[in-house]
Amino acid sequence: MKIGLIGLPSSGKSTLLRLLTRGQAGAPGKARVGAAPVPDARVDALSRLFQPKRTVYAQLECTELPGLQLDAARTGAGVAARELAESLRPIDCLVQVVRAFTAPHVPHPLGSPDALRDARRVYEELVLMDWTLVETRLERLAEARKKGLRHDEEMRLFERIRPELEAGRPMRALAFTNEELALLKPYSFVTTKPVVLAVNVDEEQLRSGEYPGREELHAWAAERRIPVVELAALIEAEIEELPEEERAAFLADLGLSEPGIARLARSAYQALDLISFFTVGSDEVRAWTVRRGATAREAAGVIHSDIERGFIRAEVADHQELLREGSLHALKEKGQLRVEGKDYLVQDGEVIHFRFNV
Numbered sequence: 122m123k124i125g126l127i128g129l130p131s132s133g134k135s136t137l138l139r140l141l142t143r144g145q146a147g148a149p150g151k152a153r154v155g156a157a158p159v160p161d162a163r164v165d166a167l168s169r170l171f172q173p174k175r176t177v178y179a180q181l182e183c184t185e186l187p188g189l190q191l192d193a194a195r196t197g198a199g200v201a202a203r204e205l206a207e208s209l210r211p212i213d214c215l216v217q218v219v220r221a222f223t224a225p226h227v228p229h230p231l232g233s234p235d236a237l238r239d240a241r242r243v244y245e246e247l248v249l250m251d252w253t254l255v256e257t258r259l260e261r262l263a264e265a266r267k268k269g270l271r272h273d274e275e276m277r278l279f280e281r282i283r284p285e286l287e288a289g290r291p292m293r294a295l296a297f298t299n300e301e302l303a304l305l306k307p308y309s310f311v312t313t314k315p316v317v318l319a320v321n322v323d324e325e326q327l328r329s330g331e332y333p334g335r336e337e338l339h340a341w342a343a344e345r346r347i348p349v350v351e352l353a354a355l356i357e358a359e360i361e362e363l364p365e366e367e368r369a370a371f372l373a374d375l376g377l378s379e380p381g382i383a384r385l386a387r388s389a390y391q392a393l394d395l396i397s398f399f400t401v402g403s404d405e406v407r408a409w410t411v412r413r414g415a416t417a418r419e420a421a422g423v424i425h426s427d428i429e430r431g432f433i434r435a436e437v438a439d440h441q442e443l444l445r446e447g448s449l450h451a452l453k454e455k456g457q458l459r460v461e462g463k464d465y466l467v468q469d470g471e472v473i474h475f476r477f478n479v
Contacts, residue, residue, distance in 0.1 A: 122410060123182040124389055125209055126319075127247075128218035129239055130188030130230050133321035133354045137218055138185045140358035141382050157181040159386040160379065161408055163440050163470060167399060168406045170444060177407040179397055181386060184212065188230075189246055205250070210309045214389045215316045217243055221332040222323035222353075236320055237334045237341060244345075245289065247311045252286040254308060255279050275304050286312075291345075315392035318342050319385060320351045327353040327375055348388035352381040396469035399440060400424070401449075411467060418463035421475045431479035435461045438472045449474070 126134045135153075142155030158178040168176040186208060209215070219239040220229065231238070262276045278301050285295055291312030297305065305313070318338075326332040330351075342349045353375070360371045361380060372380065390396070394413045398420060399406065411420050417437075422429030437459045438452050449472075452458040467473070 122180075122389065122393065122395065123184065123211055123213045124216050124317075125212035125214070126183065126185045126216050126218055127189060127209075128243055129220070131227050132188075132218045132220040132239070133222075134185045134188070134218050136354040136358055137216075137319060137321065137352065137381075138183055140352070140354050140361055141181065141183045141385070143361050153185040155183050157183050157382055157386075159408070160383040161397065163397075164399065164406060164408050166444055167401055167440060167472070170447065171401050171403060171406050173402060173406045174404050177405060179386075179408040179410050181382070181389070184208075189243055205311075207309050209311055209314070212314060214393050215247075215311075215314050216319050216385065216389070217316055217347075218319045218321055219243070219338075220321050221326060221335075222321060224323075235334060236332065237338045240318060240338060240341065244291075244316075248286055248289055248291055251292060251310050251312050252283065254310065255283050255286060258308070259283065274300070278304055315389075316347050317385065317388045317392050318347050318349045320349060321354050322351055324353050324356045324375070327351065327356070327377075330376075348391055350381075350384050350388050352385070354381070357381045396467070398467050398470070399472045400474065401443075401472055413469075415467050416463060417461055417465040417467060417473070417475075420467045420473065421477065424475070427479045428475050428477045431477035432463050433476040433478055435463075435465060436474040436476065437461050437465070439468075440470050440472050443472050 126137055128134055138153060138155060141157040143157075157180065159181055161178055164176060164178055186205060189205070217240065219236045220234045221236045223234055231242075259276065259279050262272050262279070265272060266276075282292065282295065286292070292310050293313050293315065320332070320338070322332055339349055356375070357377075357380065360368055360375075361382075363371065368380070372378070390410075395410050396413050396415075397408050397410055399408055401407075409420065409423050411423055415423075417435040418429055418432045421432050421435070436449075438449065438457060442457055443449065443452060446452050446455065446457070449458060
């Protein structure tokens with residue numbers, strides 16, 4: 122899963138990237154990228170049971186995008202807007218970083234922090250970027266029509282989208298037919314992507330659970346079905362760089378039961394409607410990510426195309442039952458290791474062993 126960190130300059134995107142990737146992101150540039158293993162207590166428990174040679178967590182690929190320049194599309198800096206839209210093409214989920222912390226040595230581009238104002242401004246700017254793309258395309262379609270080239274279906278679609286964007290509605294809130302989705306596919310629309318709102322707070326705000334405008338911000342996000350995650354990116358990044366055995370105590374001191382990446386990943390999974398399943402053994406315990414509603418055969422393909430192609434059956438167990446009974450053999454003896462076919466819908470938290478032949 123690929124997430125993109127986007128927000129105003131000085132919102133803390135770089136610090137959040139450091140938190141998520143434990144300082145392993147690439148060198149500064151137009152877009153910094155790093156990999157982040159997703160903490161999962163279920164994987165930890167299965168690993169303790171099987172004692173494998175290696176344990177592999179699900180991965181987030183995190184990209185820090187350049188600070189959003191307000192009014193870029195409106196003031197003629199459209200090239201920057203188009204470049205940003207293009208860099209967002211491979212991103213699955215946007216993490217919109219807004220700043221609630223105050224720090225005199227880190228000036229805010231709009232004077233002072235206001236999380237709700239900033240969330241609205243970035244949200245509106247992303248909608249404006251898509252409106253600019255729609256408007257430009259409609260102009261070109263009109264020019265093509267004058268030359269006798271007709272793209273009536275595409276023109277009708279874009280004419281339907283334009284007033285929605287003008288009203289501030291993102292494209293993910295609109296319904297499209299399969300044919301319309303095919304027409305939209307070549308374009309890098311930003312607001313088709315799900316969004317998670319990451320509020321960057323300071324240590325005291327994290328402890329108290331309060332910062333100016335919190336209630337209003339949560340109401341605004343809930344109205345738009347945007348999950349909200351509150352993180353103190355600076356202090357949490359410092360904790361993540363401590364030895365593993367020391368982290369839990371420092372997190373507990375902040376009133377946290379899990380690290381920031383786990384909270385953010387859960388919200389991203391929710392926004393993208395993703396689930397995890399696990400494969401286990403003495404060699405490896407591993408988490409895999411699939412969309413909710415994936416079949417057993419599709420899940421097999423996430424591991425390897427050969428397994429999908431040669432799929433015979435899936436042996437399935439709930440991870441909690443496996444932990445309780447202590448082994449797959451014990452589950453089988455009790456008839457709790459189910460055999461499922463290729464069309465079985467995988468559930469979150471299941472342990473699956475695939476039988477295949479190629």
